[in-house]
Amino acid sequence: MTTINREHLGNLIAQEEARFLTLHPKSGELFQKAKEVMPGGVPMSWMAKWPGAYPIFVDSAQGARFTDVDGHEYVDLCLGDTGSMTGHSPKATVEAINSQLKRGLTAMLPTEDAVIVASELARRFGLPLWQFTVTATDANRHVIRYSRLITERSKIIVIDKCYHGSVDETFATLDDAGNTIKRPGNLGAPVDLAETTRVVEFNNLAAMEAALAHGDVAAILMEPAMTNIGIVLPDDGYLKGVGELAKKYGTIWIIDETHTISVGPGGMTALYGLQPDVLTIGKAIAGGIPTGTFGMTQEVAARIKAKVERELIDTGGIGSTLAGNALSLAAMRATLTQVLTDEAFARMVKLGSLWCDGVDAAIKEFDLPWSCSRLGARGEYLFQPTAPKTGREAADAGDFELEQYVHLRLLNDGFLITPFHNMALVSPDTTESDITAHTAAFRAMCADLVSA
Ligand SMILES: Cc1ncc(COP(=O)(O)O)c(C=O)c1O
Structure with missing residues (x-):
């Protein structure tokens, strides 16, 4: 060569x-x-x-x-590293944005578009219930919190060399002895990464099971194919195997489809018939307007509901003022129904x-x-x-x-x-x-x- x-x-x-x-x-x-x-x-x-x-x-x-x-x-x-996967300024999205610009941008109240977008996401990804955030990073941060809440466990599993946005728990890697350590470049890490995170290699079900067997893992957060260190594709049966292990150990399985939606309208989740407990996505789905979203099963939603007090719902570390704003939902509706068809x-x-x-x-x-x-x-x-x-x-x-x-x-x-x-x-x-x-x-x- x-x-x-x-x-x-x-x-x-x-x-x-x-x-x-x-x-x-x-x-x-x-x-x-x-x-x-x-x-x-x-x-x-x-x-x-x-x-x-x-x-x-x-x-x-x-x-x-x-x-x-x-x-x-x-x-x-490059397309804004997926933010403009729709092509720049897609016509239908721009029309929806222009129309919404005259009708109010954010009111911290729902609009009809939210119902339509959530229904379309449910159709694509198979998860029935959806929430909106400002970025994919936020979606990942929020679902980690919810997973800790409902499982009453402290750790999450991530894949070595993953990227899921600026989420503290994910900037970990494996040292040569297989210990979880801070990833090089991780700035101002709030705590020792071994406290929050277990790192495992992609395509290694035995390592995944060993990490889960400690019984302290709230969630596995992963892309179904790695896309942020070069593309690494899953071996046959790997993803289904991860899903089965998550079930066996009572751990929430979170799939991040932010980049892997490139395979089709329902990402790898739909293509491979996967059944995660939670799914996160952002970037392209509003044609370049900042947004993120996460979907969950009825069971996950019920477990969250049982633990969240209405009076304290705004101080739980979930949400931000502009999440679910009218402009981003109008953009998402047009993008999902008319552009990324x-x-x-x-x-x-x-x-x-x-x-x-x-x-x-x-x-x-x-x-x-x-x-x-x-x-x-x-x-x-x-x-x-x-x-x-x-x-x-x-x-x-x-x-x-x-x-x-x-x-x-x-x-x-x-x-x-x-x-x-x-x-x-x-x-x-x-x-x-x-x-x-x-x-x-x-x-x-x-x-x-x-x-x-
Ligand atoms: C797989 C994946 N998830 C989440 C994110 C975070 O997206 P954002 O930076 O828009 O919050 C990224 C960003 O590159 C990503 O690649």
Whole structure:
């Protein structure tokens, strides 16, 4: 297999860094001003991780494309890391938002849209009862609290190298001896992570059972396929096995479908016929307006009800003032019923697969030790020749220098992929020619990489 020459890679990176500066003078000027008023020159700290000397500043975005302040148009395969999986400013969602703008944005009272959205979520995911939050992070935080409340247990299980938003309990990892410890980069952890969390490897039912057998686990929180450390797909029978173990040990099984909805309208839960106790999701479901939601079984709802006093319901650590606001529910109703439809998913999944075909073809042609994993409308390549089985294996395939090159080169060529790893996502507005253009750019990049 082809080995990448590091000196050659260094030269290629230098070329792309220079090209970036030439292409993006206006973003550079804005960045200088931005540094005076925002730490790192960015409105949110992760934005400092984009490749290049500074992030490009967006002028406008529509459908599967956006334009930067220097006038360059990009095929957007990042799509706000799923927040704009609908395509930017989808027509039906924008119409619903415009209409709601004149009818009140938030009143801390329900609107009819809440009933329609909850019914649609129940149809898609099979769970009958729903609550709304401002973000997917909040949804995960809230369901962890509820799980602790109803089970009267303290710990949660998460998968090694998972990501579920900025949820304290989840920033844990395994050390080499298999102990749960703070994940590198975890800032200001409030308590020792071993107090709140047990970490297990993905695709390992024996480890899951051993972690549950302590009898102190309130909930398992997991994505049905890992998507935040590269894509890691579940082995046959793994997810059903987790569900059975959760039942056996009286633990609440929470599935986070925030990213895995890429496989279809009801995510992997519907596709695989899974029966979690609780399901969380956010990001794309309101077309880019902040929102999150969680669904639960009748049994979970009844257990919560039995333990929550109406008089104290506003000080329980659940909810926020803008959760379930009229604007986000109007946006969700339009997005779920008119944008992220069953028909849209059929097209998106086909194009997601075409994107992976293009990547696979170049990997094969240039004999690169890489592999590409498919998750419906989403695809991702990793710098190892076989698909990973665990988060750790995917993390070990990381190559920051190569990753930075790939991202910068594609950006300079007019394609944006997610900033954190090599993931692409397709929207209902993405076209076959967008994908074939990416295939050509990816192939040319691979040819240059191996040309030393
Ligand atoms: C699987 C998953 N769950 C939850 C979240 C949190 O979403 P948000 O940052 O919008 O709260 C993320 C964010 O990337 C995610 O990937």
